[in-house]
Amino acid sequence: MISARPAVDPTDVWAIVPAAGLGSRMGIDRPKQYIQLLNKPILGWVLQALLAEPRIRGIALVVSAQDEQVDSLPELAHPAIERVIGGSERQDSVLCGLDALAKRAQSNDWVLVHDAARPCLHPEDLSRLIECTHNPAFSGGILATPVADTLKRADSRRQVVQTVSRSGLWRALTPQIFRLDHLRAALTSAARERVPVTDEAQAMERAGHAVRLVPGRADNLKITYPEDLALAEAVLSVRHDPHAGDPAERK
Ligand SMILES: Nc1ccn([C@@H]2O[C@H](COP(=O)(O)OP(=O)(O)OP(=O)(O)O)[C@@H](O)[C@H]2O)c(=O)n1
Numbered sequence: 001m002i003s004a005r006p007a008v009d010p011t012d013v014w015a016i017v018p019a020a021g022l023g024s025r026m027g028i029d030r031p032k033q034y035i036q037l038l039n040k041p042i043l044g045w046v047l048q049a050l051l052a053e054p055r056i057r058g059i060a061l062v063v064s065a066q067d068e069q070v071d072s073l074p075e076l077a078h079p080a081i082e083r084v085i086g087g088s089e090r091q092d093s094v095l096c097g098l099d100a101l102a103k104r105a106q107s108n109d110w111v112l113v114h115d116a117a118r119p120c121l122h123p124e125d126l127s128r129l130i131e132c133t134h135n136p137a138f139s140g141g142i143l144a145t146p147v148a149d150t151l152k153r154a155d156s157r158r159q160v161v162q163t164v165s166r167s168g169l170w171r172a173l174t175p176q177i178f179r180l181d182h183l184r185a186a187l188t189s190a191a192r193e194r195v196p197v198t199d200e201a202q203a204m205e206r207a208g209h210a211v212r213l214v215p216g217r218a219d220n221l222k223i224t225y226p227e228d229l230a231l232a233e234a235v236l237s238v239r240h241d242p243h244a245g246d247p248a249e250r251k
């Protein structure tokens with residue numbers, strides 16, 4: 001049952017966690033979302049963060065049909081979580097999640113999508129993202145962080161051809177929040193026209209919607225390569241050690 005949690009205020013939202021990827025860039029023989037960070041798999045951290053937010057009524061957890069490890073997650077027993085089978089690309093998996101939620105939710109409910117590969121979501125970022133739905137000038141929003149490095153464009157030999165201005169450039173993070181019917185229509189259109197989209201915002205932009213950037217913490221890392229694991233573990237251990245303090249507050 002996906003709608004087991006009571007409504008707590010008019011901005012209740014639903015969540016989709018696309019977790020049907022192979023994690024091929026991680027270079028191991030099992031999906032990266034089951035790698036343990038501290039005492040918990042990456043996907044366990046993600047579900048814990050979403051379950052702690054009372055405005056989220058239900059979560060569609062999208063996994064591959066071959067996934068045998070998902071049953072070992074204690075969070076799977078939570079009545080708010082529904083398991084859904086995903087597709088071959090991330091955008092297909094998100095659509096599978098939306099189709100499942102559409103059977104329970106209202107078409108104008110809000111849905112946030114958060115990668116199974118981002119275990120360091122901070123509760124304050126999640127809360128501010130949900131609050132961006134109160135701004136009627138936008139169709140929703142995404143967590144994002146300004147680009148902090150100097151950017152280079154290179155040719156096929158990796159010779160630098162240009163230094164690109166980073167002014168106005170942001171890195172798209174997740175979660176990303178939109179109305180269920182808008183996002184479903186935008187992703188369906190991208191799929192019908194075979195347009196690859198790497199996040200929900202790209203589908204929404206393509207459909208003509210105004211997408212708000214909500215500044216989020218740069219430590220909301222996406223685990224992609226092996227070297228990302230130690231960084232994420234460091235973030236989680238500081239956050240969950242009450243004596244460690246927040247490095248961002250160090251002078
Ligand atoms: N067919 C797919 C592909 C990706 N994802 C999910 O989308 C998120 C972001 O994708 P990415 O980090 O690229 O993960 P993978 O596809 O697993 O990694 P890789 O590209 O290295 O294979 C992940 O939570 C991943 O599980 C998904 O649900 N369905």
Ligand SMILES: C[C@](O)(CO)[C@H](O)COP(=O)(O)O
Binds near residue numbers: 090115172174
């Ligand atoms: C959705 C996302 O996490 C935003 O940064 C990202 O686009 C997914 O990246 P991928 O590596 O292309 O799956």
